[in-house]
Amino acid sequence: MKHTISVLVENKAGVLSRISGLFARRGFNIDSLAVGTTEDKNISRITLLVEGDDYIAEQVTKQLNKQIDVIKVRKLNQDEITRRELVLVKVKMSSAQRGEIIDIVKIMQGQIVDISHTTLTVELCDRPDKIDILIELLSHYNIIEVARTGIIALQKGAESV
Amino acid sequence: MITGADAIVRSLENEGVEIIFGYPGATVCPLYDKLSKSKIKHILVRHEQHAGHAASGYARIKQRPGVCMTTSGPGATNLITALGTAYMDSIPLVAITGQVSSDLLGRDVFQEADITGAAEPFTKYSYLVKCADDLPRIIKEAFHIASTGRPGPVLIDIPVNVQNQKLEYTTPGEVNLRGYKPTIKGHAGQIKRICKAINNSEKPLICAGGGIFAANAQKELKQFAEMINIPIVSTMMGIGAVPTDHPLYAGMLGMHGKNIANQAISESDLLILIGARVSDRAVLLPANVGNNTKIIHIDIDPAEIGKNLSTFIPVVGDANQILTQVMSAQTERKSDDWPGLLRSKKSKIKIDYNPRKFGINPKGFVNLLSGMLPNDHIYCADVGQNQIWSAANCQIRQGRFLTSGGMGTMGYSIPAAIGAKLADPDKTVVAVCGDGAFQMNMMELGTICQHNVDIKIVVMKNNKLGLVKEIQRNSYKDNEIAVDLTGSPDITAIAKAYGIPARSIDSMDVAEEAIAEMIRHKGTYLLVCTVDENESSM
Numbered sequence: 001m002k003h004t005i006s007v008l009v010e011n012k013a014g015v016l017s018r019i020s021g022l023f024a025r026r027g028f029n030i031d032s033l034a035v036g037t038t039e040d041k042n043i044s045r046i047t048l049l050v051e052g053d054d055y056i057a058e059q060v061t062k063q064l065n066k067q068i069d070v071i072k073v074r075k076l077n078q079d080e081i082t083r084r085e086l087v088l089v090k091v092k093m094s095s096a097q098r099g100e101i102i103d104i105v106k107i108m109q110g111q112i113v114d115i116s117h118t119t120l121t122v123e124l125c126d127r128p129d130k131i132d133i134l135i136e137l138l139s140h141y142n143i144i145e146v147a148r149t150g151i152i153a154l155q156k157g158a159e160s161v
Numbered sequence: 162m163i164t165g166a167d168a169i170v171r172s173l174e175n176e177g178v179e180i181i182f183g184y185p186g187a188t189v190c191p192l193y194d195k196l197s198k199s200k201i202k203h204i205l206v207r208h209e210q211h212a213g214h215a216a217s218g219y220a221r222i223k224q225r226p227g228v229c230m231t232t233s234g235p236g237a238t239n240l241i242t243a244l245g246t247a248y249m250d251s252i253p254l255v256a257i258t259g260q261v262s263s264d265l266l267g268r269d270v271f272q273e274a275d276i277t278g279a280a281e282p283f284t285k286y287s288y289l290v291k292c293a294d295d296l297p298r299i300i301k302e303a304f305h306i307a308s309t310g311r312p313g314p315v316l317i318d319i320p321v322n323v324q325n326q327k328l329e330y331t332t333p334g335e336v337n338l339r340g341y342k343p344t345i346k347g348h349a350g351q352i353k354r355i356c357k358a359i360n361n362s363e364k365p366l367i368c369a370g371g372g373i374f375a376a377n378a379q380k381e382l383k384q385f386a387e388m389i390n391i392p393i394v395s396t397m398m399g400i401g402a403v404p405t406d407h408p409l410y411a412g413m414l415g416m417h418g419k420n421i422a423n424q425a426i427s428e429s430d431l432l433i434l435i436g437a438r439v440s441d442r443a444v445l446l447p448a449n450v451g452n453n454t455k456i457i458h459i460d461i462d463p464a465e466i467g468k469n470l471s472t473f474i475p476v477v478g479d480a481n482q483i484l485t486q487v488m489s490a491q492t493e494r495k496s497d498d499w500p501g502l503l504r505s506k507k508s509k510i511k512i513d514y515n516p517r518k519f520g521i522n523p524k525g526f527v528n529l530l531s532g533m534l535p536n537d538h539i540y541c542a543d544v545g546q547n548q549i550w551s552a553a554n555c556q557i558r559q560g561r562f563l564t565s566g567g568m569g570t571m572g573y574s575i576p577a578a579i580g581a582k583l584a585d586p587d588k589t590v591v592a593v594c595g596d597g598a599f600q601m602n603m604m605e606l607g608t609i610c611q612h613n614v615d616i617k618i619v620v621m622k623n624n625k626l627g628l629v630k631e632i633q634r635n636s637y638k639d640n641e642i643a644v645d646l647t648g649s650p651d652i653t654a655i656a657k658a659y660g661i662p663a664r665s666i667d668s669m670d671v672a673e674e675a676i677a678e679m680i681r682h683k684g685t686y687l688l689v690c691t692v693d694e695n696e697s698s699m
Contacts, residue, residue, distance in 0.1 A: 010340060014277070014289070021281055055467075062464035068286045068306060071340040 002031060003057040004076045004083065004153050006161045007046040010069040011037060018067060019046065028052065028060050032085075034150035043071065045161075047152045074161040076153055086125045086149040089135060092118055092142040101141060108134045119144065165293035166191040166324040169257070170199045172300035175332070178228050180204060180219060180583055182212040186232020188259030188272065191324035204583065204612055207604035209236050211576035213243020213314075215608075217252045218580030221563055222539065222588075224377060226253040226307040226315075227580060233259045234272030237318070238279060242570060244314045245283040249567025250398060251375055253312035255303050256284075263291055263320040277318050285313030293326035298333040305336040310343030311462040312375050343461060347483035351476045355433075355457055356492045358474060362431035362455075364499045365391045368414065371398030371566065372436015372460060376480035379403070382435070385484045390495040392503045394422040396437050397548075398566040401557035411503045412510075417549045417699065421506045426450055433457045436480045439469045440567065459483050512554055520667050520691040523550045523621050527593065530619065531555035533676050535589050539563060539581045543574035543594030546627040549698040551593050560588070572601030578616045579608060589617065589680070596622040596649055603652075606659040609685050617679050620652055622665075623692040631698060656687040667691035 009015050016035060023030050031049040038045050050060050057075055064073045093101055101120055105112060110124035124134050128151055135146060155161070163171070169192055173181070182204045185193045196203060206212045209231040216227030231240050237258040247254045260266070261273045277287040286306050288299050296319075303315040359365055373382055382402055386393050386409050394414045395402055403410050412419030414426055426432065432454050450456070455473040458466045459480060466475040476483055514525035527550050531540055542551035542564040555562065563581060565573040578592035594602075599620045609616065626644040633641050656663035662682060666675045666689070679686045 017278070018281060025282055058467065059464070062468075066462065066464045068338060068341045 001051070001053060002078075003050045003052070003060075004078065004081060004151065005048040005050060005057070005060060005064070006074050006076055006153060007048065007064055007070060008038070008072040008161060009044050009046060009067075010071065011042050011044045012069060015044070015069045016046075018069065019064065022063055022067070023060075026059065026063060028056060032148075032150035034152050036152070045152075047150070049151050072161055076155060080156050080159075081153045082156055083127055083151050083153040084125055085128045085131055085151045086123070087131045087134065088113070088147045089122045089138055090144045090146075091120050091122065091138050092144050093120060097141055101138070104134070104137050108137070110134060162327040163330050164191065164195070164324065165296055165319070165326045165328060166195040168293060168296045168328055168330050169300065169319070169324070170195045170201070171330060172297050173201060173228065174199060176300065176304045177225070181228045181230050182206055182215040182219070182580065183230035184209045184212055184232070184236060186234075186236045186259060186272070188233040188261060188321040189230060189257075189324075191321060192230070192257070192259070192319070204579075204608065206576065207607050208602075209239035210243050210572070211602060211605050211608070213240050213247065213254065213256065214570075214573050214576035215580035215583075216254050216256075217243065217247045217250075217573075218541065218563055218577030219584045220253050220580070221374065221577075222561065222581045222584035226255045226304055226312075228255050228257070230257040231259070232272065233261055233276070234274045236272075237276035238274050241280055241283060242568075244280050244316065246565050246568040246570040246573060247314045248283045248285065250371060250565065251312050252314070253307040254314035255300075255307050256314055256316045258316065258318045259324075260289070260318045260320040262322040264322070266320065277316060280316050283314070284316045285311075287316035287318065289318045290320065290323050293323050293328040296323075296328070297330060301333045302336050302338065306338075306341065310341070344463075344477045345461075345479045345482055347459070347476045347478040347486050351474060352483070352486045352490055354474050355476065355487055356490045358431055358455060358457060359389060359391075359492050364429045365389075365431040365433060365495065366425055366429035367391050367393040367433045367435060368396065368426070368437050368439075369393055369399040369402040369435050370396045370437025372480050373399055373402040374561070376436060376461070376482075378436075378479075378481035378484055381481050381484040381488070383407070385488055388488060388494065389492050390497060390500055391433070392425060392500045394418075394425055396439075396566070397552050397564065399437060400552060400562040401560065404558045405556050406558060408504055409500055411507055413552055417553065419510070419553065421503060421510065424506075425503055426454075429454055431455050431457065433459070434470075435459045435484070436461070438465055438567075514669075516669050517693055517696070520623075520693045520696075521669050521672060523547070523690065523692050523696060524554045525669060526672055526690060527551050528554045528556060529672055530591065530593075530676050531557065533673070533680060534591060536560065538589040538591060539578070539585070541574040541578040541581065541590065541592040543592070543598040544569045544571045545595045545598060546631070546696070546698040547593055547595045547598070547621045549628070550621070553699075571598040574598065575602045575605045575616075575618060578618075579605060579614050582614050582616050583612075591617040591619060593619045593621070595627060596620055596624065596646055596652065597626045599652065600646075600649065603655060606656065606661060610659050610661065613684075615684050618685065618687040620687065620689045621692050622652065622689050623694040623696065624649065625694045627692075627694065627696070628698060630694065652689050653687065661685050661687055663687040663689065665689040665691065
């Protein structure tokens with residue numbers, strides 16, 4: 001089972017290393033981790049996707065809370081959040097394949113952000129499952145590189161962490 | 162304007178620091194220079210690791226953070242084992258390390274080590290100071306973090322140029338860390354649930370851990386147990402939380418504990434864990450706890466609750482506060498059937514005083530030793546068979562039992578005893594170790610002599626690393642490897658070379674008289690007890 005955990009931390013040197021070290025030490029499996037600043041420049045938000053049962057999710061939450069630089073930890077309910085991830089995919093193609101790829105990108109509501117004689121770079125910002133579909137579709141061509149940002153998430157409605 | 166080093170000394174004085182255990186080096190020279198003009202006493206140890214252990218012994222007795230100080234690079238890395246030892250046992254320390262000049266950081270210059278990085282898993286928090294202006298605030302925060310909530314070591318790494326920077330000293334205000342607000346008071350609803358659970362139980366049992374000492378809750382624990390008539394077992398870290406001769410105390414539990422304590426755990430229908438981690442050594446995992454046993458877990462660290470045992474009523478807060486809250490709520494006094502049963506079982510336990518064919522009987526010896534020492538003595542046990550003999554057989558009436566419980570660090574006892582004695586010079590302090598551990602910390606005899614520290618040292622000598630030998634005997638078909646200590650020196654001669662009187666005994670017939678001589682002697686004394694190498698720990 002995957003858990004999405006949103007963590008507000010002090011925006012200081014060494015915080016990320018403390019937190020990633022914690023996961024390695026305690027044997028927690030992190031599927032994705034995204035960090036960025038928030039509306040307050042002194043606070044960063046880390047969004048984590050953790051694989052494990054409820055016991056693991058609880059341990060992750062408690063161990064994070066124990067960190068002095070962690071201000072708030074919230075395990076987000078999967079049904080009550082908006083999740084987004086950004087992906088860039090560089091695909092090698094022949095001129096015959098170009099049209100097919102552009103069709104796929106259109107259907108997936110992505111964009112072509114770079115083009116050369118032999119490659120296309122596709123951008124998509126969407127739910128992680130949609131991104132998986134795009135990558136699967138493009139894998140029938142020659143994918144050269146993929147870059148994913150990791151998931152970020154916020155609660156739906158007026159609620160906040 | 163004053164220098165960073167001045168500001169450090171002033172901040173330490175403001176925190177009430179009286180003693181620093183340390184070992185100098187190039188990158189802490191500015192700080193040592195200023196320290197020499199302060200009233201703070203510096204104890205020069207003979208190895209940086211022991212600066213940390215001595216600060217740990219000091220902290221446990223003084224009930225405030227112990228302070229240790231070393232130089233950068235190897236000085237700092239030598240401290241790591243002591244930080245880890247303190248971290249596992251939740252001992253408040255403030256460790257100050259020198260660091261190479263901040264403009265050289267990351268260039269692998271002479272004696273540079275990324276100590277905040279290396280010590281990260283073993284510290285509650287750490288600082289790498291980049292600007293002298295931050296020093297007063299950081300030092301105040303460090304003492305606050307080390308001593309509040311679940312105590313632990315805090316590291317402050319200070320580059321040598323920061324120690325020389327000028328700053329305008331301003332006294333920092335109250336510490337306010339938005340990510341760190343430990344819960345002290347127990348949740349009122351949970352307190353009610355505790356009372357109800359106690360009232361509905363037939364065989365409640367308290368398991369006291371080291372958290373009792375951290376919360377200074379020995380008195381409250383005793384009152385609570387007596388008021389409701391609940392028997393108590395302890396973890397190794399909890400030994401002495403109530404006097405070992407208390408009628409409600411059933412002994413230490415766990416792998417090396419008393420059968421009666423382990424039986425009590427499996428028979429109890431309500432286990433009240435207070436400040437105990439219930440690690441693998443304490444409870445052989447859920448197998449040991451009865452199927453129908455409900456668990457109340459009281460701990461200041463929410464992350465400990467539910468980590469090793471699933472909990473029926475979790476309560477986060479300070480043990481002292483919560484016990485007081487429970488006592489002021491309504492709980493009925495329990496009948497004496499269950500405590501009486503344990504008491505009668507306990508009364509049938511006889512300490513093993515049987516004479517041995519060869520050498521002294523270490524189990525009887527530690528019982529006799531702790532019995533003859535003053536009621537409030539401080540007993541520092543090292544790690545190995547001697548720790549198990551001590552934990553299972555020594556008598557802690559009003560004193561303390563100090564040992565490295567979590568990390569199991571050999572060589573803890575003598576430096577910890579030095580720290581404990583300096584924290585409370587009126588107490589008799591004894592360090593009991595094996596000949597393996599002694600050879601890991603015997604250089605501290607120099608510290609003892611230099612600073613006139615009066616501790617009693619007992620070395621259980623069997624020329625073996627006894628506990629490992631026992632594991633090899635039981636689990637590796639007696640394939641004894643790398644446990645023979647042949648080549649060890651005459652320990653009494655070592656002591657005498659330091660000018661410390663010493664004696665060696667090999668029979669229980671003279672034990673009482675030898676112990677009496679050691680206690681009578683004013684100043685440090687070393688007693689070597691020859692023990693048979695096949696003596697078992699249990």
